[in-house]
Amino acid sequence: MEFLLGALLPYTACAVFISGTVMKIAGWLKKPVPFHITLFPAPRNTMGKVAALAGEFFFCGRIFREDKALWLRVWLFHLSLGLVIAGHVVGIYCLRDQFTLVGVSPGTSRFMSKLLGGLSGGVMVLSLYALLIGRIVNPEVRKLSVAEDFFNLLLLMALAVSGIMMYLPGFQADLPAVRAYMSDLIMFRSAALPDSPMFVSHFLLANILLLYFPFSRLLHAAGSIVNRAMLMEAPPASPTAEGAAPRSRFAARRVHAALHAAAQGPVDRGGQT
Amino acid sequence: MNLPYHPAKKEDLHHLGIEQVDESSMKERTLDLLDEFRKFARSFSVMLETCTRCGACAKACHSYLGTDDFNNLPAARAGLLRSIFARYFTWSGRLFRGFAGAREFDADTLDTWASYFYQCTVCRRCAVYCPCGIDTGEIVLAGRNILLRMGIAPSFLVTIGRNELQTGNNSGILKPAIIDSCSFLEDELRDETGIDIRIPVDKPHTEVLFLPSSSELFTNVETLLGAAKVFHILGVDWTLSSVMLEAANYGLHFDVEILKKHDRRMRTAAAAVGARHVILGECGHGWRAARMYAEGANGPVPFHLEHVLDYVAKRLPELNLTRLPLRATLHDSCNYGRGTGLLDSPRQIVKACVEEFVEMSPNRERNFCCGGGSGLLMDEMHDLRMQFGKMKARQIQALQPLDYVAAPCASCKAQLPLVLKHYGMGATVCGGVMDLVGKALVMEEMKAP
Known part of the structure; x- marks a missing residue:
């Protein structure tokens, strides 16, 4: 059991998460983009594109402009998710001492870490709840929704709640033990699962999420960027620059056929002296 | 099948090289074609796999807002195909079926596709609003291509596609009629201005090939005039071509093969008159097809492609224009605004031609579609199209009293007058931007310096 839950599951989950996501994205990128599907107005240079992508990725700019209520739910959720992920990495690695790097005492750092972590977790649960309610209350969105959409929200909510539960007396996990376990896992050393039922539940849910991620709509995180990149492609210039690579397989065939026809045609000696 | 349009008959489809698929092999064939299209274009599979069903597109779609039909909500429209794709081409759909929104292919599948993919005008407004960057237009166009290959398409589009392939223009006009019409229009111009203004056809060794919308020979004549x-005032060395008297490319709406062939015809037509500069007239999707699709369709474009409005805006200071006593607005054709970024030139021109220019709200890339785009102009869809035009009518209503709606696209020009009449704004005239230029232009023969 210990081996199953503490070693086999996390390694399988990570392998599936990484290979599944990479395969999915690579599968998309391998497919050709035969035509320019630029959506105007499109940013003209790389800086503009990066800024536009960042605005969408970190601020959900499009929803902000159109629907402030939806934006608040969506943005707060993604923001808190980002903070929680960052907090896990930094907080576990530094054992909540990370803020001593900016000059505060270890006690204050631990307090700040707990406050920020708890707050982010709380916002995450509340925003997930708001997203769930929004899905149910809005008749259009309810009709669009499928079981998966509710499952995704509930899974994330269970994950966040089990994480917050570890703040409560009686459910607390031993942070150094968690850190030791995680570092053993990462270094491929045999590791003992910390002896905390709440940690084990949280850890189990996290693994389910990793296993499930590449097959779910949660992959919109990557798909959005792939889509946006196509919509921001620089429009073609005409006449087409010499030596530009053919855009599509059929365009390449046309080019090849034209070259071939020219080679076979009568030799033009007009320019020779 | 209960379709909003007359489906094309077997013999019409033959002209496009399409065989109708029997009932028994429909599922198999559809899945083959889905597989073909997911390999054909990245947009198709990514956009099918990223929708989170957040509903942000509901408020963006004129078709949904006008008809109140749930399947016209962009995410639901794409969902008709997305659910089938999920069932047969994604891990989660194969495994979890309905849980992941997947649905079995059944007897209704193609009916709903055929109905709702032709209730979208591919205006791409939803793409502006989608936080995941999904352009439902891409899914609709792929869906229409798949339907055509199964032998399902509106008769209206198939007829026009055939005309484009056979005559090089939508109306099926042959060379003698083209020459006749042009000499008739030259007479009109002479009567109106007292000047000999030529409308050359197939003039060899010309600098500029002009591709108007073929409807400008008969219905939107003022635009061509x-x-x-x-061109006369600016001394442009230009010609029309009898090989291709058309800016439109209906292939964009439903058939990649026609898109490619018609684009090749543009190259032949330019080569036949020796033109290094091809100027397209007032046709929204045609300009998108030429500017954005030509290179992908047939490789490097050997000439300079330009829109007539960009060309005229560039040379505006050389034109002597009087301001017409009109209160006018500009309707941004979707294929100009969102499709090709042709936003400033038409404004600049209209402003120079009228006494009062007013902007619609919303405008530019957020403008609502007229409701007649992407080949939905068939008579039998009139009532539905009036519903599609509801948001547009509301936008124009807010600007009343209004004399003129400048709509530099042949589809908009066919749809908007009907919308104006339907919503009780019959006094407002709709026409092109070049129409205004033609009327505002002070025609004096260029004097030698």
């Missing part, structure tokens, strides 16, 4: 006057 405006262009002829401007």
Whole structure:
């Protein structure tokens, strides 16, 4: 059991998460983009594109402009998710001492870490709840929704709640033990699962999420960027620059056929002296 | 099948090289074609796999807002195909079926596709609003291509596609009629201005090949006359071509093969008159097809492609224009605004031609579609199209009293007058931008310096 839950599951989950996501994205990128599907107005240079992508990725700019209520739910959720992920990495690695790097005492750092972590977790649960309610209350969105959409929200909510539960007396996990376990896992050393039922539940849910991620709509995180990149492609210039690579397989065939026809045609000696 | 349009008959489809698929092999064939299209274009599979069903597109779609039909909500429209794709081409759909929104292919599948993919005008407004960057237009166009290959398409589009393949223009006009019409229009111009303004056809060794919308020979004549006057005043060495008297490319709407062939015809037509500069007239999707699709369709474009409005805006200071006593607005054709970024030139021109220019709200890339785009102009869809035009009517209503709606696209020009009449704004005239230029232009023969 210990081996199953503490070693086999996390390694399988990570392998599936990484290979599944990479395969999915690579599968998309391998497919050709035969035509320019630029959506105007499109940013003209790389800086503009990066800024536009960042605005969408970190601020959900499009929803902000159109629907402030939806934006608040969506943005707060993604923001808190980002903070929680960052907090896990930094907080576990530094054992909540990370803020001593900016000059505060270890006690204050631990307090700040707990406050920020708890707050982010709380916002995450509340925003997930708001997203769930929004899905149910809005008749259009309810009709669009499928079981998966509710499952995704509930899974994330269970994950966040089990994480917050570890703040409560009686459910607390031993942070150094968690850190030791995680570092053993990462270094491929045999590791003992910390002896905390709440940690084990949280850890189990996290693994389910990793296993499930590449097959779910949660992959919109990557798909959005792939889509946006196509919509921001620089429009073609005409006449087409010499030596530009053919855009599509059929365009390449046309080019090849034209070259071939020219080679076979009568030799033009007009320019020779 | 209960379709909003007359489906094309077997023999019409033959002209496009399409065989109808029997009932028994429909599922198998559809899945084959889905597989073909997911390999054909990245947009198709990514956009099918990223929708989170957040509903942000509901408020963006004129078709949904006008008809109140749930399947016209962009995410639901794409969902008709997305659910089938999920069932047969994604891990989660194969495994979890309905849980992941997947649905079995059944007897209704193609009916709903055929109905709702032709209730979208591919205006791409939803793409502006989608936080995941999904352009439902891409899914609709792929869906229409798949339907055509199964032998399902509106008769209206198939007829026009056939005309484009056979005659090089939508109306199926042959060379003698083209020459006749042009000499008739030259007479009109002479009567109006007292000047000999030529509308050359197939003039060899010309600098500029002009591709108007073929409808400008009969219904939107003022647009072509405006262009002829401007070219005359500016001393442009231009010609029309009887090989391709058309800016439109209906292949974009439903068949990649027609798109490619018609684009090749543009190259042949330019080569036949020796033109290094091809100017397209007022046709929204045609300009998108030429500017954005030509390179992908047939490789490097050997000439300079330009829109007539960009060309005229560039040379505006050389034109002597009087301001017409009109209160006018500009309707941004979706294929100009969102499709090709042609936003400033038409404004600049209209402003120079009228006394009062007013902007619609919303405008530019957020403008609502007229409701007649992407080949939905068939008579039998009139009532539905009036519903599609509801948001547009509301936008124009807010600007009343209004004399003129400048709509530099042949589809908009066919749809908007009907919308105006339907919503009780019959006094407002709709026409092109070049029409205004033609009327505002002070015609004096260029004097030698």
